[in-house]
Amino acid sequence: MRWTERQQALLGAMQVRPWPAGGVLPVATAPGSVAPAPAPVPVPVPVPAAAPLAAPPPVDTAVRTLDWPALQAAVAACRACDLCEGRRQTVFGVGDPKASVMLVGEAPGEQEDIQGEPFVGAAGQLLDQILAALGLARGQVYIANTLKCRPPRNRNPQPAELAQCAPFLTRQIELVAPRVIVAMGRFAIDQLLASDAPIGRLRGQVHRWREVPVVVTYHPAYLLRQPADKAKAWADWCLALSLVNDDTTS
Numbered sequence: 001m002r003w004t005e006r007q008q009a010l011l012g013a014m015q016v017r018p019w020p021a022g023g024v025l026p027v028a029t030a031p032g033s034v035a036p037a038p039a040p041v042p043v044p045v046p047v048p049a050a051a052p053l054a055a056p057p058p059v060d061t062a063v064r065t066l067d068w069p070a071l072q073a074a075v076a077a078c079r080a081c082d083l084c085e086g087r088r089q090t091v092f093g094v095g096d097p098k099a100s101v102m103l104v105g106e107a108p109g110e111q112e113d114i115q116g117e118p119f120v121g122a123a124g125q126l127l128d129q130i131l132a133a134l135g136l137a138r139g140q141v142y143i144a145n146t147l148k149c150r151p152p153r154n155r156n157p158q159p160a161e162l163a164q165c166a167p168f169l170t171r172q173i174e175l176v177a178p179r180v181i182v183a184m185g186r187f188a189i190d191q192l193l194a195s196d197a198p199i200g201r202l203r204g205q206v207h208r209w210r211e212v213p214v215v216v217t218y219h220p221a222y223l224l225r226q227p228a229d230k231a232k233a234w235a236d237w238c239l240a241l242s243l244v245n246d247d248t249t250s
């Protein structure tokens, strides 16, 4: 891979050294009645068992057959988990619906909840820088999250929420049919690979979601906290891009 002067400048701004040209990377959840005086004695009465909480309606299995407009409408109307109560709006996804590269993040944050688009805060700006350094514009990839609604106070997604929302992401991947998926962060990795292995152990290999190659990397928000790991992330991105044009991965 050869880097243009603009790409090298962008990498410099991110404090990342360009990957060496031609470099090869390894592929690899009643009161009772009251007694008379002298003293009232309450008589216990049976307390009826509490009625079970109503389970939220599951995401319709028909999701697997929806086209883009119907899928987006289904997400916008979804109330399958409690996250629907606190959202301003759902955050569906953005980009080229037929992109070769699909990025999967975790869950909407405050800005995403406000704007309805994934990766629009500080982490999103870093993601845009990474993409630009790779010669890609945001509109040339497809970006989606594992959850379409913001968890309160940006807490971690819960296993039940991830399970309820999974059919939407699955259908998005099916519709995009990307040549490579980049899983950014713990929850995207859990969702796509069903693995709880540390990211550091999963990096540098090519995994599979069904038949689609998956490369794992750090979430841009993590890189903002741990800039020393940007170089590792850059290697991950280079690995992912190398697979786009590699016919042996398809």
Ligand code: SF4
Residues within 6 Å of the ligand: 059, 075, 078, 079, 080, 081, 082, 083, 084, 090, 147, 148, 149, 161, 164, 165
């Ligand atoms: S997070 Fe997903 S499953 Fe839960 S309400 Fe939002 S769209 Fe539905």
